Amino acid sequence: MTFKLVYRHGPKMALAEVTALAFLESAEPVLQQIEKRTRQHDDKRLLVNLKDVVGTFGPEEQIAIAKLATRYLSHLEKVASLVPEEKITRVSEQVAKSAGMQLKVFTSFTDAVNWLVE
Numbered sequence: 001m002t003f004k005l006v007y008r009h010g011p012k013m014a015l016a017e018v019t020a021l022a023f024l025e026s027a028e029p030v031l032q033q034i035e036k037r038t039r040q041h042d043d044k045r046l047l048v049n050l051k052d053v054v055g056t057f058g059p060e061e062q063i064a065i066a067k068l069a070t071r072y073l074s075h076l077e078k079v080a081s082l083v084p085e086e087k088i089t090r091v092s093e094q095v096a097k098s099a100g101m102q103l104k105v106f107t108s109f110t111d112a113v114n115w116l117v118e
Helices: 024-041 059-073 091-098 109-117
Strands: 003-009 014-021 045-054 078-082 103-106
Touching: 003 024, 014 024, 024 045, 024 059, 045 109, 059 091, 059 103, 078 091, 078 109, 091 103, 103 109
Parallel strands: 014 045, 045 078, 078 103
Antiparallel strands: 003 014
16 A cells, blocks of 8 residues: 655654555554654654545554554654544554553644643
């Protein structure tokens, strides 16, 4: 599956903007690229904008993605995930938190940034 990743490194946080179709097969390559970029820049806080992901993931897929996120992004202090309001379930947030990862899902860009930099 194809995806587009735009990564921006900043002084307090990084931003990863993902454009893709909602296929589980796309999740791992995206997360691998994000891991590579965060390690290159020694970023510790990350906002992943998923508002341009077309389609939805079911609960089982969300669990699988959260497990992949903990595998590839556990070196980060905080990860905020930005999703459209109609797609928020908090499944990935619960799975990541149970694995000891500070991941929180938001529908507001401003709220996500404020949580990351606090």
